[in-house]
Amino acid sequence: MKAYTYVEPHRFAVTDKERPQLRDGGDAIVRITLASICASDVHIRHGSVPRAVPGVTVGHEMVGVVEEVGGSVAKVKSGDRVAVNVETFCGECFFCRHGFVNNCTSPDGGWALGCRIDGGLAQYVRVPHADNGLNIIPSTVDDEQALFVGDILSTGFWAVKISEIAERDTVLIIGAGPTGICAMLCAMLKNPKRIIVCEKSQERRAFIRKHYPKVLVTSPEECLAFVKSHGDNGGADIVVEAAGGDDTFGMAWRCARPNAIVTIVAMYDKPQMLPLPDMYGKNLIFKTGGVDGCNCDEILNLIAKGQIDTTPLITHRFTFDEIEKAYDLFENKRDGVVKVAVRI
Numbered sequence: 134m135k136a137y138t139y140v141e142p143h144r145f146a147v148t149d150k151e152r153p154q155l156r157d158g159g160d161a162i163v164r165i166t167l168a169s170i171c172a173s174d175v176h177i178r179h180g181s182v183p184r185a186v187p188g189v190t191v192g193h194e195m196v197g198v199v200e201e202v203g204g205s206v207a208k209v210k211s212g213d214r215v216a217v218n219v220e221t222f223c224g225e226c227f228f229c230r231h232g233f234v235n236n237c238t239s240p241d242g243g244w245a246l247g248c249r250i251d252g253g254l255a256q257y258v259r260v261p262h263a264d265n266g267l268n269i270i271p272s273t274v275d276d277e278q279a280l281f282v283g284d285i286l287s288t289g290f291w292a293v294k295i296s297e298i299a300e301r302d303t304v305l306i307i308g309a310g311p312t313g314i315c316a317m318l319c320a321m322l323k324n325p326k327r328i329i330v331c332e333k334s335q336e337r338r339a340f341i342r343k344h345y346p347k348v349l350v351t352s353p354e355e356c357l358a359f360v361k362s363h364g365d366n367g368g369a370d371i372v373v374e375a376a377g378g379d380d381t382f383g384m385a386w387r388c389a390r391p392n393a394i395v396t397i398v399a400m401y402d403k404p405q406m407l408p409l410p411d412m413y414g415k416n417l418i419f420k421t422g423g424v425d426g427c428n429c430d431e432i433l434n435l436i437a438k439g440q441i442d443t444t445p446l447i448t449h450r451f452t453f454d455e456i457e458k459a460y461d462l463f464e465n466k467r468d469g470v471v472k473v474a475v476r477i
Contacts, residue, residue: 136190136255137456142180145191147456153251153259158205161263163217165477167276168253169194170463171284172310172377173400177248178464181402185248192254193219193247194284196276197477199267200257208264214276216433217253218266219284220426221245234265235423244423254456256477268429271437277474278436281315281443287426288398289315294428295420296371296396298323305360305369305388306330308376309337309350311446311472312398316373317341317348318441325371329363331356331384332376336469344445353380357388366390377401386412386419397421446472453477 138148153162171194177185199213209215222229222237229237237243241261246252251259260266270279293316298304302325306317309332320328329349332338338350351359360369368390374381377399385395395417435441448471451459459473 134256135453136251137192137460139177139185139187139189139191141187143178145178145460150190150251150255152257155201155203156259157261158203159262159264160203161199161206161209161260161267162201163195163197163215163253163258163260163267164200165195165197165253165256165258167196167280168192168475168477169280170254170460170473170475172312174247174460175464176400176402179402181400182248189248190251190253190255190258191247192252193217193244194281195253195258196270196279197253197258202263206263209267209269213267214270215267216270216279216282216429217246217258217260218268218426218429219244219246219287219424221250221261221266222427223262224265232427233425234427235425254453254475265427268433271433274433274436277444277447278442279433280474281311281446281472282429282432282436283426284424285312285315286319286432286441286443287429288312288424289317289319290428290432291424291426292316292373292375292396292398293319293323296373296394298325298371300324301326302370303360303364304328304371304373305356307356307372307374307381307385307388308332308378308399309334309341310375313373313375314341314446314471315443316375316398317345318443320373322435322440326365327363329360329369333378334466337471340469340471353384356384360388364390369393372396374399383408386415386417389415389417392416392418394418394420398424447474449473451475
């Protein structure tokens with residue numbers, strides 16, 4: 134089969150690989166029907182993910198059809214249409230039992246697909262711990278509606294869940310990229326008093342205004358003053374940092390009111406400084422880390438009910454034969470791209 138492969142830092146390529154086989158009773162083989170490209174793939178290409186293994190098939194945003202299952206798989210069967218979770222997790226270790234599936238201690242636990250084991254920008258993928266990592270897509274939900282469930286939509290849902298948003302709150306989302314928009318959509322479910330999105334791209338600010346007119350929009354240059362003038366307590370009650378820019382971490386804590394929650398879901402290319410003397414007395418609560426993607430069934434149910442719709446994020450569609458073109462467009466943010474869908 135053809136697979137889009139991490140050859141070495143700064144180089145991906147289409148390579149020929151053998152169709153994956155079951156290795157464990159908990160495995161499933163999934164035939165991929167639709168996939169996407171994530172900013173994390175860009176980080177791998179840039180050499181910013183040290184645990185990424187050269188030679189691995191990249192891609193961890195995907196839906197497909199179960200082809201084959203191991204003997205101990207009980208939740209899914211051949212023929213089921215499924216969303217694939219970005220994380221593979223055993224469900225039994227200390228971290229899994231407490232809902233911290235990103236920290237699963239299994240050798241292939243956490244973010245493995247498309248990083249440490251072959252991912253989904255290929256015709257087939259092997260999914261370990263399939264009973265945990267695959268979620269059956271309701272018949273009323275199509276592939277495009279379900280495409281982001283296992284990764285960026287889970288990230289947005291998880292970020293909102295740990296941010297403890299209340300109806301009285303002013304919520305600031307930094308970054309109107311795919312993850313930021315997913316966090317915004319999930320924040321809407323909490324009915325906060327107001328949501329503000331800060332984004333440097335004029336195209337993406339226009340995208341938010343067009344599709345989500347009730348959301349307030351500002352630029353990085355105006356963000357601090359904008360949030361202070363629109364917030365009720367001198368800043369945002371909740372800040373979700375989903376941009377990962379050179380100065381967005383500093384912006385996040387500066388825009389937060391005292392005693393606010395600042396949730397960091399961005400992936401940075403370099404270390405960030407926590408200037409404790411400057412923020413002394415703000416008494417901020419920081420929540421950070423990778424997504425704990427264990428709410429996919431709940432998210433799919435919300436999609437089926439029409440309460441979440443991420444299809445506007447798909448601005449461009451390609452076939453697998455056009456994967457290099459799709460990747461170039463996405464990585465370089467050309468033509469107003471937000472997300473791409475790649476038909477396998």
